[in-house]
Amino acid sequence: MEYYFSQDDALLKKEKKKARELRNSQWWKRKRSQGICYYCRGSFPPKTLTMDHIVPMARGGKSVKNNVVPCCKECNSKKKQLLPLEWTAYMETLSASPRE
Ligand SMILES: [Zn+2]
Secondary structure (H helix, E strand, O other): OHHHHHHHHHHHHHHHHHHHHHHOOHHHHHHHHOOEOOOOOOEOOHHHOEEEEOOOHHHOOOOOHHHEEEEOHHHHHHHHHOOHHHHHHHHHHHHHOOOO
16 A cells, blocks of 8 residues: 555656646746636736636646646636535536626
8 A cells, every 4th residue: 555655656756747847848937828717718917817727636637738727716726626526517607607
């Protein structure tokens, strides 16, 4: 058990390091400068957007471009507070709202 735990721990550390590198990349800076939250599609000052992992690192998500998105403070705190199921339901209410 201890072996697996330390394996996970090492992996998580590796992903966190990759996340830091990604956060410093031109790719991320360009993406964030659009000022659009991936989840609610709202526009925000780029500096207020944080980097979010769609699949959290703690659940095996990788720090790769297709798992990393700009996220506003509100969505970020909701994502932390809500259970995965509640978060999915929240996402559905967002996509169900009319877009005109
Ligand atoms: Zn948002």
